[in-house]
Amino acid sequence: MQLARIHAPLRARAAVSGAWLDLARSALGVLALAACLLAASGRAHADAPAAPPAAAATADAAGAAAAAPAVTAAAAAAPAAAAATPNKGDTAWMLTSTALVLLMSVPALALFYGGLVRQKNMLSVLIQVFVVFSLITVLWAVYGYSLAFTEGNSIIGGFDRLFLKGTFDAATGSYSMAATFSKNTPLYELVYVAFQSTFAAITVCLILGAIVERVRFSAVLIFAVVWFTISYLPIAHMVWFWPGPDAYTDPALADATNLKGGLLWQWGALDFAGGTVVHINAGIAGLVGAFLVGKRVGLGRESMAPHSLTMTMIGASLLWFGWFGFNAGSAYEANGSAALAFMNTYLATACAVLAWLLGEWALKGKPSLLGAASGAVAGLVAITPAAGNVGIPGAFVIGIAAGLVCLWGVTGLKKMIGADDSLDVFGVHAVGGITGALLTGVFNSQSLGGPGFVADWVTGKVVSNPILTQLLIQAKAVAFTAIWTSVSALIAFKVADLLVGLRVPEEEEREGLDTSSHGERAYS
Numbered sequence: 171m172q173l174a175r176i177h178a179p180l181r182a183r184a185a186v187s188g189a190w191l192d193l194a195r196s197a198l199g200v201l202a203l204a205a206c207l208l209a210a211s212g213r214a215h216a217d218a219p220a221a222p223p224a225a226a227a228t229a230d231a232a233g234a235a236a237a238a239p240a241v242t243a244a245a246a247a248a249p250a251a252a253a254a255t256p257n258k259g260d261t262a263w264m265l266t267s268t269a270l271v272l273l274m275s276v277p278a279l280a281l282f283y284g285g286l287v288r289q290k291n292m293l294s295v296l297i298q299v300f301v302v303f304s305l306i307t308v309l310w311a312v313y314g315y316s317l318a319f320t321e322g323n324s325i326i327g328g329f330d331r332l333f334l335k336g337t338f339d340a341a342t343g344s345y346s347m348a349a350t351f352s353k354n355t356p357l358y359e360l361v362y363v364a365f366q367s368t369f370a371a372i373t374v375c376l377i378l379g380a381i382v383e384r385v386r387f388s389a390v391l392i393f394a395v396v397w398f399t400i401s402y403l404p405i406a407h408m409v410w411f412w413p414g415p416d417a418y419t420d421p422a423l424a425d426a427t428n429l430k431g432g433l434l435w436q437w438g439a440l441d442f443a444g445g446t447v448v449h450i451n452a453g454i455a456g457l458v459g460a461f462l463v464g465k466r467v468g469l470g471r472e473s474m475a476p477h478s479l480t481m482t483m484i485g486a487s488l489l490w491f492g493w494f495g496f497n498a499g500s501a502y503e504a505n506g507s508a509a510l511a512f513m514n515t516y517l518a519t520a521c522a523v524l525a526w527l528l529g530e531w532a533l534k535g536k537p538s539l540l541g542a543a544s545g546a547v548a549g550l551v552a553i554t555p556a557a558g559n560v561g562i563p564g565a566f567v568i569g570i571a572a573g574l575v576c577l578w579g580v581t582g583l584k585k586m587i588g589a590d591d592s593l594d595v596f597g598v599h600a601v602g603g604i605t606g607a608l609l610t611g612v613f614n615s616q617s618l619g620g621p622g623f624v625a626d627w628v629t630g631k632v633v634s635n636p637i638l639t640q641l642l643i644q645a646k647a648v649a650f651t652a653i654w655t656s657v658s659a660l661i662a663f664k665v666a667d668l669l670v671g672l673r674v675p676e677e678e679e680r681e682g683l684d685t686s687s688h689g690e691r692a693y694s
Contacts, residue, residue, distance in 0.1 A: 254354045256347070263504040264361045270495025271368035275303045275375050278492055282485025282543070283379050284692075286593050289477040290682025291383045292692035298387065299375045302394050306371040309398060314370055315363050317399075318406040324433040326404050327411065334363060349414030350502040357502060365499060370406070373448045374398055377659075379593030380456030381463045384679050385672060387687050392666040397455060401658030405651055406447050408432035409439060418627035439647035440614055440623065440640070442511065443500035445555025445607040446651040453600025454652050455659035457591055462663045463672050465590035467679050474592075479539050486543035490519055493550045497557035510621065511557035515550065518569030522549025525573025533581075541577075548576035548598050552606035556613065561620045564613025568606055576602045604648050611644035612637055 280299040284292045306314070316331035330336065337346050337359050347356035374394050381390075412431035418424055428436060434446070441447060466474065476482060497515040501508035526545025531537040552572030556564060579597035591597065614620040615634045622634040635643070666672060673679070678686035685691060 254347075254356050256356050256358055257503070259504045260350070260355070260357060260502070261361060263508070264357060264365055264499060264502065267495035267499025268361070268365045268368055270492045271365070271372065271499065272492075274489055274492035274496060275368070275372045276300055278485050278488035279372065279375055280485070281481045282489060282547070283382065283593055285478040285481030285483075285485060286379075286476045287382055288474065288682070289693065290684055292477065292684060293688055293690050294387070294683035295378070295382055296692075297688060298378050298382070298390055302375050302378065302390065303371040305391060305394055306374050306398055307367050309395065310367040310370050311363070314398065314403055315366065317403045318370075319362075319366065319411055321411075321413075321430060322407070324429075324431070324436065325408060327407050334360075337363065349416055351415060351507070352503060352505075353415045355503065362502075366406075369444060369448060369496075370398065370402055373402055373444075373452050376448070376452040376595060376599055377456045377459060380460045380591045380595040381672075382592050383683065384466050384674060385459075385463055386670060386674050387683075388670045389666040389672045392669055393459075393662045396662035396665050397658055400661065401451060401455065401655050402447070405451050405654060408434045409441050409447050409647070409651075411435060415627050421626075421628050424626070424628060434647045434650065437647060438635070438640070438643045440559050440610050440644065441555045441607065441647070442558045442610075443497045443554045445551075445603045445610070446647055449551050449554060449599040449603030450607065450648060450651050451655045453596045453598070453603060454655045455662075456595035457587070457589060457600065458656055458659035459663055460589040460591040460596070462660070462667070466592065467676055469590055476540065479543075483539055483543050486546050490546055490550060493519075493554075497554060501558055507558045507621075510561070513562065514557050514560065514565040515553055517562065518553035518556075518565040518572070519546050519549035521566055521569025522546065522552065522573035522576075525570045526577050527573075529574050529577045533577075544576070544580070544594070544598065545573045548572045548602045551599055551602035552576075552609070555603070555607045556610040559610050559621065559623075560613035561618070563619040564609065567613065568609050571609060572602050572605055575605050600652075607644050607648050608641060611641035614640060 276299065280296045283299065284295040287295055311334055313329070313332055315334065316329055317327045320327040320330045322328040338344075346359040348359040348362040350357050374397065377393075377397070378385075378390065409432055412435050413427050417427050417430075434441075439446065468474075493515055494512055498508045498512035501511055523542050523545040526548060527537045527542050530541040549569045549572050552568050553565060556568055560568065576598050579601035580594040583601065584591065584594065584597050587596075589596075612618065614622065615637050616622045617634065618637075620634065622632045625631050625633040634640075663672065674683065674687060
């Protein structure tokens with residue numbers, strides 16, 4: 171201890187020097203990206219008129235026109251809907267839902283993750299979540315929303331909404347509109363932008379749990395920018411972008427209209443609120459990061475026990491509360507679909523808590539608070555793609571399955587993989603997301619109490635695919651997302667490693683990132 175105090179000033183000066191170098195490298199990367207965006211913006215606005223953004227949802231046809239409500243993408247409404255006025259109740263519900271999803275990250279996820287790490291790393295987790303959430307929010311407004319939710323091709327959108335251009339006309343005081351799942355029922359596009367921004371931001375924050383306690387802060391920021399750009403935005407576009415219900419007016423043009431949607435939407439993949447876009451995307455990226463960053467110093471020899479399960483329980487409770495905005499808000503209207511998603515979210519989570527707790531009790535001989543909290547998150551994750559896509563029977567099954575499968579994911583499967591996924595991002599989010607996505611394909615069927623999906627947006631006809639057919643579509647979407655995010659995460663982490671390095675030095679890791687990286691302590 172005395173030796174450590176003697177060398178502390180030298181270590182502090184070295185840390186400051188290294189921090190400035192990391193900051194300079196990060197700034198250069200951000201400036202280069204900004205220059206590219208401004209150039210692209212100039213070309214887009216100079217060479218072509220801005221096209222109105224299209225609306226999106228997780229729905230489509232197996233073959234030609236199978237579609238199922240999930241999450242709409244923003245879009246200016248078709249001429250017939252342009253004169254419609256947004257419902258004040260819908261607007262109020264969506265603003266509330268946006269605030270609820272914000273609560274899920276700041277402070278819920280930060281507290282949940284923070285309580286699970288050792289005391290010396292508590293603040294490092296809080297600042298990572300807080301700052302990454304803010305960073306992605308800014309990038310979303312600059313270019314993220316435009317690339318995810320405007321018309322481009324089946325993989326990525328365009329540049330029509332860079333810096334949110336066109337969402338508000340100061341000269342006339344008019345606002346652009348986004349589509350919902352009902353014809354002639356628009357939503358203010360800025361409300362949709364804000365709501366989807368919280369999804370993008372929390373997705374990147376989820377990944378951090380896999381690499382906490384040893385990752386360099388500047389590397390976190392660089393990774394966040396790159397992965398958000400090359401993984402989150404394309405996946406969101408491919409799963410959730412579609413032309414919107416008001417675009418379907420002529421049956422003869424339906425096939426051509428379908429081709430404007432994202433790739434996975436065209437396949438018919440169902441994802442109400444983010445099983446593929448958020449949880450599988452983030453969970454697998456976290457696993458890639460755990461392998462690349464490496465294991466924590468002392469893992470297996472020193473105690474890595476959570477320092478505050480009280481904080482973790484508070485975080486889990488706030489996540490459950492905020493998740494109602496996440497899932498029920500993805501109906502985009504205050505209607506029956508929102509009510510179904512709300513109840514499914516409520517019920518599946520409770521089932522998962524009990525399933526995890528009983529499974530842990532049987533395996534280990536004692537039920538734990540950590541198990542109950544983890545079960546809640548597993549249930550929330552698994553019901554996310556299914557929230558408005560299954561009936562009440564599906565919620566029971568998905569919740570119970572999530573609790574048991576994710577318990578195995580963080581115990582048996584984790585040992586088999588051998589990576590130091592510190593806070594079980596893969597075991598809960600990827601495994602839970604895959605479970606929910608696949609079971610959505612089963613319980614969407616009307617024969618099992620599900621709502622089915624809209625097969626014809628001109629007439630509003632609702633049908634169900636054969637269970638095996640929809641299950642295969644879901645599996646195809648899961649596999650595609652897993653491969654895409656794995657490659658994207660590898661690229662993003664490698665970029666960060668080349669620019670600043672992924673890990674802090676071993677001495678700083680042993681000291682704790684709170685003091686060595688941020689010069690603060692969580693507790694006196």
